[in-house]
Amino acid sequence: MTGEQFVFLAVSGLTIVAGILVVTLRNLFHAALAMMLSFLGVAGIYITLGAGFLAAAQLLIYIGAISILIIFAIMLTRRMMQAQDTPFNSQAGAGLLTAVLSFILLVFVITRLWRNEIFDSPPEVPTAIMNQIVVQLGADFVSPDAYVIPFIVASMLLLAALIGAVYVAWPQVEDEA
């Protein structure tokens, strides 16, 4: 086993084990912490893929923002957390079956049906190209030949989400009566 493979197995093991904890832990706060660990593992996977910028973005957005938001929500709705007898609903068994079956199907597709020699090892990419990608990404986001429309749509989505979240969570006087 080479060093690369070891690192890959370590970070993906972290991701998977933490992911399993997220969906099984009874204590929601612990589940959210496990989710952070899982996100950290995904950031590690990005680094093994040579996408350091995305790893940093993962830290900033997923761990620094989304996880914090989720933990806040857990704390704000805390009284309900402790009264809960079981974390799973009545369709947990069927859900497990679906998840396992779809995983088997996906693995079958990945390893048997869909296979190509060129994907057996990552291509050697010159460092110059790798260093250029962040710059290129910035240019592509605002280039009409590339992603300017998705970029604008994404920013509209964020603005809509911002306004929508404030509106939905705004305390309404008539409800409290």
Added chain:
Amino acid sequence: MQIDPIELLVRALDLTILAYLREQFAEQPTALLIVNIVIVLTLATVPLLMVFVVGWTERKVLARMQDRIGPNRVGGRYGVLQMVADVVKMMTKEVIIPAGADRWAYLSAPVLAVMTSVLLFAVLPLAPAVIGVDLNVAVFYVLAISSVSVVAILLAGWGSNNKYALLGAFRSVAQLVSYEVPMILSILVPILLARSMSTIGLVEAQNIPFIVFVPVAALIFFVSSLAETGRSPFDLLEAESEIVAGFHTEYTGMYFGLFMAGEYIAIMFMCALFSTAFLGGYRFFGLEELTTTIMGYPFFVGNLIGAAALFIKSAIIFFVFMWLRGTLPRFRIDQLLNFNWKFMVPLSLVLLFTVAVLDKLIFVWFPDISDGGRALIHLASNFLIAAATIEILRRRIQRQRRALEPAVVAEATPDLEHAHAH
């Protein structure tokens, strides 16, 4: 691999030892790994040791500002070993885990707090070749790592099973998450001017320090870095009179010490980042490029000058930090959040937009403008923005005062009439 001991010594003296060792062992993966681990450990230990110096300095300077003497027993007249004594005391104290605490969260929080602070130093350049790793997205890395430090506070607040700790954690997170926004927006301004996100790129672009280009951005960054590190007047994180000691109320011994160390390391890094982004970092009138020869080996004496320049610049910023702590009273939490969202964020957005458009226009209109001219144009636009801001604030306050006036007059008049009647 042969290593010449004299060359190693020379490299150690001019601080290029990290790059030198990496170069020497580049061919041997195992040795390179060990060398890298040693480099990482060194880089992580130096800031931790610096905490002793910084902590002592702050106590001495604050004491002088408050007309006290400060530490004066341990280690001679000036109490230089006071922090060592404090650490020994903390180490020997019992670590108490409160009943009902969330053990894992409680114990991992201080470790995470120190970790996120120490990790920042990986991208701090002391000189062109003296840097942990020259990432091309270094500033982004800094923002990512420092956003993780919020997690440590939440862990501590939740894990302590104490309502003051939880309230403190809520406050701190609200403060840190809010002030991250103006910090990111204002650090984007030097990035725009330098056309580079790497810390070395930032420094190399500053033939004239960026504080001359964009003093308003520097001010916004300074204020939000005060808030990000929880320094006075934004020290709501541990407002003793309101919430005991905030999120670390329950911590004792060295676990409390780790929080303090993490805080000081973050402060040191913020000062250094301010120097790097706005004051020209390790640059000092070209002296940072001096080289001489010692025993046949090139000796980059400029590296030492560069490191000293960065240190002095950071020390000046740190002095301002201490000065503010000794001078200003604390904000209330609602004032703090209003100040951020209604003042800092809009101002930094306007500033970022202006600088982006203006810098582009400058290069369209005057393709071969000198740095000085560019600085002047940016400075003028900054003054305009500052003047407009002050004018808007003045009108706003005038309006508020006018709204209050009838009440004030009504209150004051009977008194006067009363006085006249007598």
Added chain:
Amino acid sequence: MIPLSWYLIVAALLFCIGGYGVFARRNAVAILMGVELMLNAVNINLVAFWRYSVLLNPNPNMPFFTITSGWAWAIFVLTVAAAEAAVGLALIISVYRRRNSVIAEELDLLKN
């Protein structure tokens, strides 16, 4: 050397774990966490495909594929995830205020 299929299998596993969380958890916040895991799995796929096909681009047959495709779409997924978390949590808090519960099964206003 790591074949692409390793990454795809890890992503598939993470996707199925997240899916299980969405199917089986009762708490609305936990369901949201499952969705986040699924989005992360998608992102792993995007970045892995980018890494293994970066030199195949730009491809004249597919003008929309550039050397930054994988990154750009991964960042769009991040954006969507952030927006989704913000709105989802606002909804959860709003529901909690009205019904005093965040258990997905008990939110059955439309049932009767």
